[in-house]
Amino acid sequence: MRAKLKKAWKKWTPPERIGSLDWGLKYRWLSPEQTSMPGRFKDDLFPWAKFILAAMDDPNVRVIVVVKSAQIGWTDGIWNTFLGRIIHTDPCNVFILFAKGEAINKYVDKKFNPSVRATPALRELIDVDSQKKNGNRAKFKRFPGGSLTMEGANSPSNIKSDSIKIACVEEPDDCSNNVKGQGDSVYLLGERLKAVPGSKLIKGGTPTIKGLSRVEEDYKATDRRTFHVPCHECGEGHVLSWENVIWDTDPDRNDEIFGQAVIESAVYVCPHCGTEWDDDQKADNVKNLYEVIEGTPGPDVGFYINELYAMTDGSRLPELVKKYLKAQHKFKQGDDSELIGFFNNTLALGYEYQTDAPDEEALEKRCETYRENSVPAHGLILTVGIDVQPDRLAVTIWAWGRGEESWLVYWGELAASRGVTDTTDPVWTELDTILFGTYEHERGYTLRVTAAHIDSGDGNTNDAVYHYVRTNKNRGVKLRAIKGSKTIDAEIVTTPKKVDVNSQTKAAKYGLQVWHVGVNKAKDLIAGRMKNTGNGPGRMHWYQGVRRDFFKQMLGEIKAPSRTQRGKLVWQQKAGAPVEAWDCTVYATHAARVERLHLKTAAQWDAIEADLAQGDMFAPPVEPVAPKQPVPVTVNTTKPAPQTQAAKPSLEDIARMMHED
Template structure:
């Protein structure tokens, strides 16, 4: 029988007293905690750590980039320090949301910083947060450990703002100006720019506004991705054109040649879309879905334009490996869409072109031959008033640093001639009452000596409209209108009714002033009536398919402009096109073309409204004859430059002075 040792040095030591082992454990934990995060690309992180939730996708489990190999090159561009902007003009069903999730997940885990994602609407923002972002965090252990989904107040997390160590991700909407102009953010994602607000509170395009939030950083990054809309008014197409226009070239399994997948290579007998095949243009080999997917896995991105800091990518649904994008299904969708379009119902075809082909839809009749339009210009000079003009009206658009102005002359049958199109630059800013730009506007509108009528008639602007729609400049606009009306000038404060869809008339009487009402407006408190223009009817009347600008020759409703007009005149007049808008549930709306200014059109619309305010559109030949007779009488006085006031009205002049003038 063994005797137990009583020597303390031979007794086993409790683990909590093993200082050496405990010290090593603490050092190891501290070392791991303070170790820099592993250096790896977004693609490597996604394949190693990312999991896909069954709540968000039918393909749940470990993320595999090999399923959508075209994503790899876009993720590499996101990591490239020489690339600031990445643009994706793409169809549906190409895993773009998974790409965004990979980018956000990797940065939340090992490369933390502040991130903002801009969605077109609040509904789209909530949908992504609940159905995409949260399931990704729940399914990915490394993210679940860093992003608190409990909803506790302590975490500070809400559905649209999520903290993680070293950074955060925030979801904003394109229509909230406060979201777009707050703190600087180094990493921005823009989702579906074709549906985003094009003019946020009249302060500019939402994409341009949010881009400015990133530019204070040297290593800023911006990702823009979405399906296109209509040719000529498509924001994502405009962004894509800024880049190097990369396309994914697939390898032909038969001959080894490479090409870009295109829907023109689908073939099937009419009514038998289930038998459709893809025919490789290089060797006319028929591909089934397996052949097509093999070719995509062996594809590569190639730039088709010079690189200037923006990497832009285009891809369509033929590249998609998912069951809903099989060749036969796409062929059937296309056949159905073309069948309905043949019956005059283009809605399905528009959706197919945008969401499956991944290209903007080209509406028939939207292309104008500007060179031919320019040939119609008449041979007269700026400020020279042709013989047919008997009344002048004007429209003024207020910008931060300038005033844009058109002056139009009207004659019988509302035939009109452009007298002036240009801009008056502010010395500092138009919001300043003392800026000399307002005196320059007075001189332009109300000084009769500027206008030289072909028959010597005295001319001044009989009515003018000043745009007060922009909240930043409405107060200065109301001030100018109120002040000049006191000086007997006929100037109107104008706002556009942009959501009437053609219901509101071009001119309606303004609401009576209510200065003391609880809900009285700023304009009412300043004693100014605001005129609301029916902009849709005005634009239909002027530039619609059968509008005045499309009429040729002379006579009622015809439009004339002078040869030496500013070069951008016609471009600005036709700066908007009427198309079905995704932002308005498919309703026909006027959309500004990408990259084109529209002040010239806005001013012309206001000038048209001003003409109707003085009822020119109701005048018959007798009224026009009476006006011409009066102008001939007044002309007796206007021969002498000092015998008229600033508005062309005869001054009280002595007979001796007149006699001296006419007798030389």
């Protein structure tokens, strides 16, 4: 009877109002399964936890981003303490997104279940030993008033299901940035939270490659909090940095890996007064750290912390110096993997690959004086690259001449009023104007587009692309649907396989060929050409007044190690950087290669130029695409010209179209 009354009393007693840190100190226990220091939870080894937990508890904070190294107690010390308090005193639906499914089992077996078993307040609420009891499963835990769901970032259905109040992303940099063609996994998770009042999104991760790191980019958008450690001698505080770690050298030492370094002499030097700190002094100083907000205060809060703050034996200064020197030794032998790991996992910094690519300012200085929608003297053939987004079409037009020298004729975007999946949207008529109009040449004649390649790789928009290609394939422009090859080393152009019209594929349904683009090799080619200045084969040119984002977008990717194919370097989009102009240029270059412009002889170019000078006697008058001075807007505002009849195709064109069909 007494037990029943106690249970009823607990049920009807209002939940305790307590902060996460105080809850951890009062209720939480650690198991030998999860730590080398089991027993009551303490925060003396990670004094920064109180600041991060306070932000997690703050109802006015909507987003928390923690850029972290290893060994700072993130999962077991901070996140599990906050989660335990939520389960015990403030139950709701909680979701954790992991980069991969196998990481869920590791977290559950090594961190979550041991924490619940060791903590009586949680053990009463969640049965982690009988998975099917009360509907519990390996990735789903039910507790009174709420639940914990854990999923991998590789499936859109995992991410877009029921609404949740609190979500945590473990290692955002490793999460998919395009879940089966339906968008960024972390973005999709954030969308789930919008409809829930008081929701909170927490991201904790180690940065990877500088420029590609999602967690570094997200941190920049927060109030950017850092932890300043005061010096025991001068009292001045600063963020702990590797540049302040020093060690002695001994000319009599000549170790194969460590050289003349006296590793055991490593100390930390105060940048303000020069006082040297040993590990014990550093630990005492870290216990007095304080929080500094370096950005603009708001509902998005960010923290940065690295392993120099850690006080465990494995993070003592000699151990870190040893790790650094080993990484440097391998780097000198051509293996940068350990140096990347040191930057990421010890310093919590993205690793920066050295590149000789020009910057935006250098590209902008090379603008030339010809007008948009006009073709300079040596440009003789036009190709178009079209990138398809749900709400717009991005377009580049490039003119090509001898030696694949190229001139940008147009860069812009066409906004869709109802979305590009609606094949009756006016955006497709605007595209007609670009593809089937004429362009003024510096020498007085007019040019028409020879080939246009349009991306059909998005599973949501490819039907609309197929429809457009199918219904416009006989209008004088070689219009082809394309998609990027999944093979990293694929050649820029590969012959498309004939589509079996009896198969069930979407392309087969319309009798289309989809050309696969060797994206990496195409981008290698373009990136190399952007470095070259002056005139001549392979040089690239662009006009004054081009939309300023053109240069940013042309530099929106960097080449870095592939996440999926070890040892391979692939082009990857910088975090938060738009790259439509870059992609469109790839597609226009692919069109030029399909047309075999790189193989044309001097005599063939002479013949092309002579034909242009003579003019096309069979073509009816066509309204030209009017040159205009571009304005700094996000979409093209040119009104479509009236529909016109296309130029009569030549015998060569007819033969090629018959072959392609």
